[in-house]
Amino acid sequence: MDVKEENKTITIGGENVSPGESKLLKITIDRLPTGTLIDIPVYVFNSKKPGPTLLVQAGLHGDEINGIEIVRRMLAEKRFNVVKGAVIAVPILNIFGFIHYSRDVPDGKDVNRSFPGTKTGSMASRIAYHYVAEVMHQIDFGIDLHTGGGQRHNFPQIRYTAEDAQSAELAEIFNAPISFSSKLIKGSFRNATYRSNKPTIVFEAGESMRFDEYSILEGIQGVLNVMKHMEMILSVEPAKVERNKTIHLTNRKWLRAPTAGMFIPKITNGSEIRKGQVLGIVTDTFAKRTKQIKAPFNGFICCVNHQAVVNQGEALFHVGMASL
Numbered sequence: 001m002d003v004k005e006e007n008k009t010i011t012i013g014g015e016n017v018s019p020g021e022s023k024l025l026k027i028t029i030d031r032l033p034t035g036t037l038i039d040i041p042v043y044v045f046n047s048k049k050p051g052p053t054l055l056v057q058a059g060l061h062g063d064e065i066n067g068i069e070i071v072r073r074m075l076a077e078k079r080f081n082v083v084k085g086a087v088i089a090v091p092i093l094n095i096f097g098f099i100h101y102s103r104d105v106p107d108g109k110d111v112n113r114s115f116p117g118t119k120t121g122s123m124a125s126r127i128a129y130h131y132v133a134e135v136m137h138q139i140d141f142g143i144d145l146h147t148g149g150g151q152r153h154n155f156p157q158i159r160y161t162a163e164d165a166q167s168a169e170l171a172e173i174f175n176a177p178i179s180f181s182s183k184l185i186k187g188s189f190r191n192a193t194y195r196s197n198k199p200t201i202v203f204e205a206g207e208s209m210r211f212d213e214y215s216i217l218e219g220i221q222g223v224l225n226v227m228k229h230m231e232m233i234l235s236v237e238p239a240k241v242e243r244n245k246t247i248h249l250t251n252r253k254w255l256r257a258p259t260a261g262m263f264i265p266k267i268t269n270g271s272e273i274r275k276g277q278v279l280g281i282v283t284d285t286f287a288k289r290t291k292q293i294k295a296p297f298n299g300f301i302c303c304v305n306h307q308a309v310v311n312q313g314e315a316l317f318h319v320g321m322a323s324l
């Protein structure tokens with residue numbers, strides 16, 4: 001590579017970030033009914049040395065705060081001061097959802113089902129449209145940080161696109177406790193990046209509106225692992241939490257409530273399970289009727305629903321077999 005070659009300039013919201021510069025930029029989206037302007041803060045760290053541009057984003061679902069805390073902490077600890085390439089860090093993509101403690105935007109639409117979006121569509125579709133136009137086309141890789149929806153607690157896990165070898169490789173480098181390929185959902189950010197050939201992985205950890213320190217630490221470590229692999233940073237200190245190697249899951253399955261009642265899990269998230277083992281019970285409130293939820297196979301649990309009162313069919317456990 002020519003040593004004189006400079007990194008590319010990144011332009012967001014009409015403002016340039018030249019090689020060697022770091023800036024906080026804003027994508028203007030809309031106003032609140034009170035007239036307050038709502039914009040998405042976008043941090044750009046552009047190094048002088050040419051290299052890939054990595055997007056680290058969170059808060060695509062406004063109530064999924066573990067991802068938001070991962071980006072905030074990495075900003076506070078100056079983790080994005082890269083020596084090669086560039087990082088675009090977005091702590092909260094769905095500002096509207098965040099201020100309403102909600103996954104969605106105020107009209108109930110999901111931004112992560114609205115990509116690539118349209119200029120004149122619903123609010124979610126407009127956010128997606130502006131985000132694609134301002135940010136997505138400038139990145140080479142993406143890490144999309146999420147948290148379990150509702151009261152479902154995801155054991156820290158990385159999801160990649162099976163059809164995209166680079167996304168699978170990124171997942172390996174991230175090195176989360178659990179990893180699996182998951183189908184591309186129509187309108188999702190990962191689907192949009194896949195179509196634009198910008199390999200992306202999704203980190204899911206913890207439960208909405210609740211901080212989970214272990215999830216946050218695994219997320220920070222994973223992002224640093226990717227940055228180190230791309231030589232954007234020189235070193236990564238050893239993981240703060242000791243654990244086993246990544247467990248790769250296949251044959252994933254949701255175990256659902258067989259009946260309505262109180263749900264009492266009998267196992268901790270991330271545990272190994274044996275076929276036939278009782279994972280939890282759903283009981284009525286009168287100690288008359290109790291149903292057991294049993295493990296369908298030998299494997300691991302990667303999500304536990306922390307909702308105490310459930311209806312029939314509610315997703316209670318996400319389980320999978322470990323692939324060798």
Ligand SMILES: [Zn+2]
Pocket residue numbers: 060061064146147
């Ligand atoms: Zn999410």
